[in-house]
Amino acid sequence: MKAFxxxxxFGTRLYPLTKVIPKTLIEVKGKPMLGHILENLDKSKQIDEIYIxxxxxxxxxxxxxxxxFKSKKKIELVTNKTISESPSSIGAINSFVKLKNIQEDLxxxxxxxxxxxxxxxxxNFHKKRDDTCVAIYDIKDKKRVVKKYGVVELDKIGKIIGFEEKPEHPKTSLVATLCYILSTYDLHHLDKKAFKENAGELIEHLIDHEDVFGFLFDGKWFDIGTREDLERARKEF
Structure with missing residues (x-):
């Protein structure tokens, strides 16, 4: 499987830090965030190619x-060739899929x-279901997700039956992280409509048309959107 x-x-909410360095290369615990991500992927026996x-x-x-950076995997950089603000997450994914002619789960x-x-x-969770899957993290405190994260509802078998982007009154504390496995079939949805900005729109669209499952994981998860998030990650990760 390939990873993107x-x-x-640009990480504008982290200015001035991100004026001279991309957000993913900001250090947490002695190494860039991207280094932590790649080290995790390097352990996988099922990921063979990584694109950034x-x-x-x-x-x-x-x-x-x-x-x-030393890796056992093939790693390739893919640029959007612009010095202006980057395209939406969905736009970037769609451009990559077309550029590399991706015809497999991603x-x-x-x-x-x-x-x-x-x-x-x-x-493995994805393979058992053969549908698009989203990694889900339980913040365990509804107050912490208010107006900050995309929040999901899961049924008894783990299917996502509800999604709200940054709700004022969240129904659960289950957060949809931006860690997806898009099934080959669902890649065509990237072109289906004019998505505006965040990746959560894609999940919202998919659950209206397909089965999408949530992989509820334990451990630690940090979404580095603000200086406060960064400091928390530096203390707790």
């Missing part, structure tokens, strides 16, 4: 990082999220 890491965002979407503004930083990861679950367990 979204790393082309990046913005051309930070090309030198990404190439320098990869020259010094693992998609945010370049600014840290997690410690076993990627192969997620892949």
């Amino acid at each position: 890491i979204l790393g082309s965002g 979407g990046y913005n051309i503004k930070f090309e030198k930083q990404f190439k320098y990082f990869l020259r010094n 693992l998609i990861l945010a370049g600014d999220s840290l997690f410690d679950f076993d990627v192969d367990k997620f892949i």
Whole structure:
């Protein structure tokens, strides 16, 4: 299976830190976030190729990082060739799928999220269901998800039966992380409608048309969107 890491965002909420360095290359616990993500993927027996979407503004930083990162996998940089704000997450995924003519299930990861679950367990979960799957993290506190995360509802077999993007009154504390395995069939949905911005729109669209399952994982997960998120990750990851 191939993995695509979204790393082309500017991270404007982390200015001035991200004026000179891409968000995914900010250090947490002595190494860039991207390093943590790649080390996790390196342990997988089922991921054979890794692609990293990046913005051309930070090309030198990404190439320098990869020259010094040792991996057993094939790793390739894919640029959106713009120095303006990056396209939406869905737009970046769609562009990558077309560029590389992806015709198989695809693992998609945010370049600014840290997690410690076993990627192969997620892949095996997906294979048993043969449908698009989303990694789900239980924050266990509804107050912490208010207006901040995409929130899901799961039925007894783990199917996603409800999704709300940054709700004011969340029904659960289950957060949809930007860690997906899109089934081959569902890749065509990337072109189905004009998605505006966040990746949650794709999940919302898919659950209206297909079965989508939630892989509920334990451990740690950090979505680095603000300086506060970054400091928490540096303390707890």
